């Protein structure tokens with residue numbers, strides 16, 4: 001073993017210390033995962049500023065003992081962790097950093113490669129392209145789609161809107177958008193249920209929030225295509241250039257699915273780019289019985305779904321597909337001398353398809369996840385989540401005080417308490433929020449809320465591999481118990 005950390009060669013920490021610490025950590029992680037995080041309250045109970053107040057204002061001047069660092073991890077950091085990997089995490093979208101994914105992350109950190117160019121790590125590029133091909137086939141998407149990974153759906157969608165703008169041949173790459181009298185106002189359309197990342201993409205790309213138009217939804221929270229058609233006609237009339245439509249498969253609040261085939265028809269007629277945001281629900285298409293949720297997506301110009309949402313891959317990993325990789329390259333490729341290699345132009349250099357240069361080796365964890373579970377293993381697990389959500393949905397429907405507020409196509413159940421004695425207005429909203437806070441204070445489960453047709457709804461999102469029917473049963477008991485306590489006041 002090479003001597004490390006000496007004055008002559010002040011390298012990394014001692015290899016043996018690393019080995020001991022790593023074993024200790026892996027043991028801790030194995031126990032944490034085996035227990036589904038249940039030893040901890042799922043929602044952190046710290047007050048704002050509490051964690052920071054326990055940390056020194058300056059970095060230590062001299063290296064500290066690993067045991068001291070570990071003690072602070074346990075006593076200072078852990079209490080301020082909200083446990084997304086907890087079996088009772090049912091807020092936002094339930095997600096899982098699965099054991100195979102964690103192993104992939106460990107190796108990725110150890111290799112510490114930067115896959116900006118093919119040459120800077122051929123395996124990072126080729127594994128990414130191949131694994132994205134596996135996923136494309138698993139979802140039943142067309143062969144001609146080219147896929148690559150980004151960190152988040154927000155960034156994937158922003159790149160897609162930038163590609164849509166490039167496809168419109170407005171010479172924005174060269175001339176930008178500022179002060180151009182020849183440029184009409186540009187507009188991107190999405191339903192009023194779409195994720196805020198789409199409006200943010202407009203904001204970041206200089207279209208401004210006025211460049212984003214929210215289209216009303218129908219009774220099942222899907223984009224109203226007739227309203228979209230009217231909006232596009234009205235905008236054209238006013239001299240606005242309709243650039244792109246973002247359809248959502250699995251909206252954030254209710255997991256509704258926009259009518260993509262009809263939207264694709266309109267996009268084709270109007271020459272607009274179609275981007276599909278399937279960040280959460282895309283994974284469901286791995287199950288043949290849910291594949292129809294992607295009907296029409298085969299016609300999309302770009303499509304995103306997040307393995308870090310419902311594909312058991314530790315955050316972050318977002319899969320972006322497009323049938324126009326050259327348009328992304330036109331929008332983003334810029335190759336200074338120091339990034340040229342003997343194979344430039346003959347290989348895929350993933351830095352060419354987006355803004356960032358440096359790229360993590362994300363494909364490794366995804367590869368580990370897909371190989372460890374296999375597609376059939378993933379299907380079984382997704383079906384289990386959907387089944388738990390279906391049963392919870394049935395329970396809500398049969399409950400005298402709860403009202404389901406949206407269909408349950410996947411693994412998210414939306415409901416609210418309504419009727420006597422709280423009514424169905426603002427008092428009921430306050431009651432529902434209080435109910436949620438009381439349930440969350442239990443530390444056993446964590447729910448989130450949304451606003452549907454101007455009224456508060458609670459959301460239960462099942463998506464963690466360690467969530468069992470007993471956890472959902474516990475949630476039901478907590479709802480009943482807290483409802484009773486609140487009503488007895």
Ligand SMILES: Cc1ncc(COP(=O)(O)O)c(C=O)c1O
Pocket residue numbers: 093151152153154155195197248250251252277278279280306318
């Ligand atoms: C439909 C949808 N799109 C995009 C996002 C944003 O995802 P990310 O955090 O990967 O940017 C979310 C997040 O929940 C989402 O639900």
